[in-house]
Amino acid sequence: MYRPAVTAFGGGHGLAVSLRALRRITDRITAVVTVADNGGSSGRLREEFDCLPPGDLRRALAALCADDFVGRTWAQVLQARFRGSGVLAGHAIGNLLIAGLWQELGDPVAGLDMVGQLLGTRGRVLPMALTPLxxxxxxxxxxxxxxxxxxxxxxxxxxxxxxxxxxxxxxxPPDPPACPTVLEAIAASDVVVLGPGSWFTSVMPHLLVPQIVEAIMDSHATKILTLNVAGADETDGFSPARHLEVIAEHEPRIRFDVVLADRSFAGSDSHLESFAHNLGARIVEADLAMRDGSARHDPLRLASAYADIMGVRIR
Structure with missing residues (x-):
């Protein structure tokens, strides 16, 4: 059965839910993660060891763990945090594992690949750049x-x-060089997915790396922009069309084939179709939100929408 090679861009919880959806379609996944986090455990490790912030990379690895007992256990361990009030309090176990491997191997990509092999992940996790931003x-x-x-x-x-x-x-610094392995992944992709996630701090940073933008534009992959299911936090009050406008304002050259939007959120915006057209894209609407009414994507619904766009079956 055909399984597409997919490169997914983002950070934090938005990328994690996209990866949980994509792993139901294919195991040929490359997750590309922002490297600008400076808060919490990631910020502390970044400052102390002058390393990439591992937190969003850890979340992506956990999201790609197999959906069996071993996989779920590893995902839980990666996400667990040290308790108490000592120097380790608040650190995620997975963050320390990743930072320790980086220290020993001296190579962020090799360290992440080793963690992925240890966890048996369905896919690969890469940093957007090799230096913290x-x-x-x-x-x-x-x-x-x-x-x-x-x-x-x-x-x-x-x-x-x-x-x-x-x-x-x-x-x-502006215009940072991309991780070379990311550019290789884009070139080999059948599908590129950007979003969902915090629009300004998880989605937009990828479009501020010229080499990544140029690689996406040169790629023959199907390009999907996945909108959030509501305007919240950084984009509180933003309409769906405004989300697209922000993309165009930051990188006018970028084009997509599909803008994937939650039916309820998209239905509130009569301008969405014209804004998507300006990005070269058609609108695909689907019921993507959790059934409990929270402003989060349901991984199963998102997987179904991705599968329909790619013309494949959910396994």
């Missing part, structure tokens, strides 16, 4: 007394939590 954002509305004043916020954890309106994000 920072995110800076221009925002308005930070000061209620000066609602039109523009401010700059620095750091992914700060940007992700702001209640101000994010206008634009950039990477520091």
């Amino acid at each position: 920072d995110i800076a954002a221009e925002v308005v509305g930070l000061d209620p007394l000066q609602p039109d004043e523009t401010y700059t916020l620095t750091g992914q954890s700060t940007v992700a939590k702001t209640r101000a309106e994010v206008i634009k994000v950039r990477l520091d």
Whole structure:
């Protein structure tokens, strides 16, 4: 049975749910993860060891663990955190495992591949770049007394939590080189998936790496942009069309074949189709949200939508 080679871009919980969906379709998955996290356990390890932040990479590895007892156990162990009040308190076990392998091997890609082999993951996890990056954002509305004043916020954890309106994000240093293995994965892909996830801090950073954008544009893969099921956090109040507008404002050259949107969220926006057309894409609407009404994707529903777009069956 045909199983497409898929490269999925994102970070955090959004990428994790996309990977849980994709692993029901194929085991030829490459997850490409942002490397700008500076908060929590990842931020502490990044500062102490001058390494990539491992947290979002860990989540991606956990999402690709097999859906059997061993796989679920490993995923749980990776995500578990040390308790107590000592120096290890709050660190995720998986973060320490990854950082330790990086220290011993001196190669981020080799370290992640070794963790993947240990866990028996269905796919591969790669960092977007081989050096840690920072995110800076221009925002308005930070000061209620000066609602039109523009401010700059620095750091992914700060940007992700702001209640101000994010206008634009950039990477520091700008135009970083991509991980070479990521470019190889894009070139070999049948399908490229961007999103869902925190729009400015998990999705957008990939489009701020020129080599990644150029590789995607040169690829003959089917390109899917997966929208969130609601505007929330960084994009609170954003319509579906506004999400697409933000993409175009940051990288006007990028084009997609499909914009995948939750039926309920997409139905609220009469401008979505025209904005998608401007990106070269058609709209595919489906019921993607969890049945409990929360603003999260249901992995099974998302898998079904991906399978329909790719013309394959869920295994």
